Amino acid sequence: MDVLGVKVSVTNPQEALRTIAHWIETRQKTYVCIAPVSTIVDCQSDAEYLQIINGAGMTTPDGMPLVWLGKLKGIKSLERTYGPDLMVALCGLSQGKGYRHYFYGGTTKTNELLLTKLKERFPQLIIAGAYAPPFLSMRDREEEHVLAAINQAQPDILWVGLGSPKQDYWMANHRDKLDVPVMIGIGAAFDFIAGTKPQAPVWMRTSGLEWFFRFCCEPKRLWKRYLVGNPKFLYLLCREALSNKRKVSCS
Numbered sequence: 001m002d003v004l005g006v007k008v009s010v011t012n013p014q015e016a017l018r019t020i021a022h023w024i025e026t027r028q029k030t031y032v033c034i035a036p037v038s039t040i041v042d043c044q045s046d047a048e049y050l051q052i053i054n055g056a057g058m059t060t061p062d063g064m065p066l067v068w069l070g071k072l073k074g075i076k077s078l079e080r081t082y083g084p085d086l087m088v089a090l091c092g093l094s095q096g097k098g099y100r101h102y103f104y105g106g107t108t109k110t111n112e113l114l115l116t117k118l119k120e121r122f123p124q125l126i127i128a129g130a131y132a133p134p135f136l137s138m139r140d141r142e143e144e145h146v147l148a149a150i151n152q153a154q155p156d157i158l159w160v161g162l163g164s165p166k167q168d169y170w171m172a173n174h175r176d177k178l179d180v181p182v183m184i185g186i187g188a189a190f191d192f193i194a195g196t197k198p199q200a201p202v203w204m205r206t207s208g209l210e211w212f213f214r215f216c217c218e219p220k221r222l223w224k225r226y227l228v229g230n231p232k233f234l235y236l237l238c239r240e241a242l243s244n245k246r247k248v249s250c251s
Contacts, residue, residue: 001061001070001078004236005050006040008066009058012079016060017089023057024099024156024181030057031171031183034083037063037211039164041229044236049165052172057182060086064208065233082205084189088121090157095124102153102180103130105161106190113194128153133162142174151179158183161190 001008011019016032023030033039033056043050053059060081061067070078094101103111111130118125131146150158158180160167167185175183191197200213215226 001073001075003040003066003069004044004240006035006043007054007059008035008061010070010075010078011058011060011081012077013081013085013089015077016058016081016086017093019058020090020157020182021093021097027181028057029175029178029181031175031185032056033059033168033185034062034081034086034164034187035059035066036164037065037233038225038229040066041233041236042165046165049168052168055172056168064206068208069237080206083186084192084199086184087159087186087189087193091118091122091125094126094157095122098126099156100126100128100154102128102150102155102158103161103190104133104150104158105167105186106132106194108132110190110194110196113196114190117193117195128155142170147174147177155180156182159189160185161187163187
């Protein structure tokens with residue numbers, strides 16, 4: 001599905017699980033981007049980022065507006081594929097398949113809590129390792145010894161929790177140096193599952209109001225993403241619709 005030039009995968013949680021499992025079994029090397037509305041907006045002013053997102057093996061619809069847009073286009077199978085839920089579902093699936101997980105991102109404290117909670121919920125989950133990196137700028141390359149440690153751990157899934165767009169740049173920039181079938185940029189899922197940040201209640205996540213909950217929790221950090229980005233997204237959609245209407249009228 002094309003959304004302002006961004007290729008959003010027509011998928012749902014069940015289909016995403018099947019696709020990722022297939023990539024692992026066939027030892028393909030790819031990455032998954034979890035795309036909320038802010039990702040679509042960021043791509044409009046960053047050609048390199050647009051290329052990275054469109055180069056992903058899968059770009060999941062992580063925001064309800066993207067799901068609603070798909071429904072308007074007649075795509076009935078499209079469902080919100082929410083990062084934290086995808087992590088939990090993949091960890092559950094992995095217990096029976098023996099998939100190995102590596103967690104890159106977050107803080108040492110967050111990762112300790114995250115791994116404890118995942119092991120409590122999924123006792124047979126294989127955790128190959130975890131690493132909380134120091135601050136990196138958007139295009140910084142990871143140190144070779146860190147990449148070597150990840151490869152030595154032999155993960156099947158590498159969870160990258162740096163936040164967007166940084167995690168998407170990181171996956172694209174390091175894919176060729178990592179022997180990992182699937183990397184998944186998971187954003188705030190580390191914090192949500194670890195319990196270090198509050199997660200919006202289900203009714204807000206399914207009604208398109210999660211953005212308001214997150215803004216109220218972190219207004220200084222997220223005001224621009226939501227109070228500027230959301231209106232910009234609507235404006236760009238309306239502009240594109242009017243442009244397409246004029247083209248039809250002139251043809």
